[in-house]
Amino acid sequence: MKPKSIIVLTIVLALALTAMSLNAARPTGNEVSEADAAIELALEFVRHSPTYLFDGVYETVKVVDTLIMESYPVQYVVTIEFDSRHAGFGDRTGQVLAQVMTSHKAGVKVVDGEVVAAILDDVWDMVNQEEMEVFNDVDPDAPVVHDNPATTILPPERAVELAVEYVILNFRELDGVSAPESWEVEDLTPQGLVGASKRKFTGDSWTVEASWAVVWKPVYTVEINHGGEDGFHWKGTVDQDENVIEME
Numbered sequence: 001m002k003p004k005s006i007i008v009l010t011i012v013l014a015l016a017l018t019a020m021s022l023n024a025a026r027p028t029g030n031e032v033s034e035a036d037a038a039i040e041l042a043l044e045f046v047r048h049s050p051t052y053l054f055d056g057v058y059e060t061v062k063v064v065d066t067l068i069m070e071s072y073p074v075q076y077v078v079t080i081e082f083d084s085r086h087a088g089f090g091d092r093t094g095q096v097l098a099q100v101m102t103s104h105k106a107g108v109k110v111v112d113g114e115v116v117a118a119i120l121d122d123v124w125d126m127v128n129q130e131e132m133e134v135f136n137d138v139d140p141d142a143p144v145v146h147d148n149p150a151t152t153i154l155p156p157e158r159a160v161e162l163a164v165e166y167v168i169l170n171f172r173e174l175d176g177v178s179a180p181e182s183w184e185v186e187d188l189t190p191q192g193l194v195g196a197s198k199r200k201f202t203g204d205s206w207t208v209e210a211s212w213a214v215v216w217k218p219v220y221t222v223e224i225n226h227g228g229e230d231g232f233h234w235k236g237t238v239d240q241d242e243n244v245i246e247m248e
Contacts, residue, residue: 035076039063042078042108045115049126051104054092055085064105067196069213071221071237072247076110077195077213089124089131107195109215117216125216156210157183159220159238160201164208166236166244167224173232180204205231221247 046052047061060083069075082104086097106126109117118126125132164179180203188198188209198211207225212218217240226232236246 034074035066035068037113038076038110039066039078041110041113041115042076042080042118045108045118045126046080046082046106049106049118049120050091050129051084051089051120051124051126052082054090057083057085057101065195067213069196069211069219069221070247071219072245073112075213075219077215078108078110079195080106080108082106089120090129107213107215109213109218119215127216153217154220154238154240154242156197156199156212156220157185157201158242159212159222160208160210162238162242162244163222163224163234163236164206167226167232167234171232171234174226177226180206183208 043061043063047056052061060081062081063078064081065079067077067079069077084102084104086092086099087102088095088097104121106118106120108115108126115127119132120126123132124130160183161179168174168177168179183201183203186200186202188200189196195215196211196213198209201208201210205227209223210220212220219240220238222236222238224232224234234246236244238244
């Protein structure tokens with residue numbers, strides 16, 4: 001084969017391989033991202049909820065926000081709005097209802113392809129179909145802690161304590177270091193953000209940031225720094241069973 005022919009053949013093969021690589025990397029039309037799947041699942045959950053099925057207005061259903069929490073497994077908090085033709089929640093068959101258009105906002109938490117929590121208008125538990133307890137003297141963004149151990153929610157302060165205890169026990173860099181006796185707490189939640197909260201805890205040489213979705217029984221993402229920019233850094237999650245898991 002002549003040298004010129006060999007060069008042409010080489011170029012053709014290179015272009016063909018490049019095209020094959022690009023096609024392999026390009027997602028097909030049938031593929032759905034995990035976030036899109038979570039949104040669709042949340043929409044289906046709302047559309048099949050008793051409140052919506054009773055008198056929800058189909059054309060008013062819309063997704064207004066999707067929050068992806070940096071945790072393992074990943075948590076998706078989908079905020080969905082819709083209108084209903086009467087006041088109230090759940091299946092209201094047989095009740096005397098005010099005939100007034102009512103706007104609703106649902107926060108639906110999806111983990112591993114399942115809806116694990118859903119709250120409507122901050123007062124209605126869509127999973128258990130019951131009204132939630134409301135405490136007027138408690139920060140509305142803080143998880144509610146009940147007296148019943150079966151329904152107790154781990155607060156962010158305890159999640160921070162558990163994470164700090166974990167790193168002190170498991171990392172040699174922190175040998176001889178103790179947790180502070182008290183923390184200064186600062187709210188880092190962006191103004192107007194719905195569905196998530198973030199707080200910074202500082203004490204001695206510690207700086208700890210905790211973030212979570214404002215849903216029933218959240219999983220907290222905790223970032224720890226001790227000793228400043230050149231000091232010790234760690235990131236992990238704390239769940240409602242007090243399990244501390246380091247994130248890679």
